[in-house]
Amino acid sequence: MKWIFVLLLLPLAGLAQNETCDILIINGKIIDGTGNNWYYGSIAVKNGKIIKIGRDLNLPAQKTIDARGLIVAPGFIDVHTHLEEDEARDPTAQSFIYDGVTTCITGNCGSSNTDIGKYLHWIDSLKLSINVATLIGHNDVRKAVMGRANRDASQDEMQQMKNMVDKAMKDGAVGLSTGLIYIPGTYTRTPEIVSLAKIAAKYSGVYSSHMRDEGDSVTNAIEEALTVGREARIPVEISHFKLSGQQNWGRSKETVPMIEAARKDGIEVTIDQYPYTASSTSISTLIPDEILADGQDSIKARLERPAIKKYAVEYMLGRLKKRKLKHFNYAVVANHAKDTSYNGKSIEQINLMKGRKHTARTEAETVIDLVINGGASAIFHGMSEADVKRIMKYPFNMFASDASIPVLNSGVPHPRGYGTNARVLSKYVREEKILSLEEAIRRMTSLPAQKFQLRNRGLLKEGMAADIVIFDENEVRDVSTFEKPHAYSKGFHYVIVNGALTVDNSTHNGVRAGQALFGPGYSK
């Protein structure tokens, strides 16, 4: 009967003596994602998993990668993306893959699909090159129940929203997101968010917040996010943590300690950032919230009324003055569908292109024209490098692109969609030494995996999913710039997703081995 025991023991041992593994990585400097120092070692991959890690593994392999001189790390997890509807456009997700990202968490800033089950199964059938997990977005839930109405929810509407979040969590969402600068998030008061966050908490989800304000009232906005954490007893992720507006520069000295203090108080809060001094969002965020209620027709009708237009112009001029700026040169149009010749131009430039006077007032009118003509995405140059670095040094801060999968050479999008991780590794680790390589990798891997409960990812450890990046620490760099954003990062020689070689010899080979990742509340 001895042979039966041998057969039973074989799978437990992981690998029989001469069994061939799929990929063997040798001679690399392994940084395992814990934050611990690098060490020399080999990694064997089979059937999508890391089956063995050792100093000098000598196994037969279908493919052997000699990683001499290279760093071997877990695939990066981008906790803040907006993939919605762009997945099918480029399922190879090259912008992410070339930046070392193997998993994206989408559905942020209150914006997601409302049928999470359908979405995740669609992701699985589509087959992307990256893994995808999603949050359920509050703005879309609220819109489904009560449109873009500027009021509190009735009891019945509240119940409908709760039911939607409940179903989303059971269908596999990893938590709830809000976007409180967007319509209808701006019309939502804290108790509504607490009620919905309680539902997400019931299924061990997280609460990700695009806060109500990232400028003058940022401390109130942080307080609100922490209140949701405290009252709903839910882990909080504050998205793209920043200080917007010249008048607020330096206030990370206030805001980062608020996060530390909240953690001391027992609130499970972490933050993320993109490593740039410009933000990117809709140009309509310049317009007062109340004008943006209901549909595009209502917005247009309001802005065409002289009194309301005048009010909007004065409001924008007031905000510009607060920034101590004379022109809207800090706002650059990324994509205006109606006239793409504006793409890449500042509001100040577009105003001049229209043959108007060189004044802030006519520039504000130009913003209104853009909104009336369907709106535009825009880049706002409004942060300080010192704040970016101070936030970066906070140990429970992660990195996130806040991006979708861009269409190559379309529009002039924010470079963060191409270069976030490579930029951290080159500019902030190698050149400016703001943080160590091991620490940066921990923030890109095990920290987000722990926060979003992706339990078999984020570490190089036997039994974990084989999401692995192999890069040259001296060569890695972001190439994408504000002027010429459409350029992939360099330095990633190999990227493995679920055990499948996706970048081989620095080239994406078209392999699409990503999976939908289901949250902790998922019930089949």
Ligand SMILES: [Zn+2]
């Ligand atoms: Zn956001």
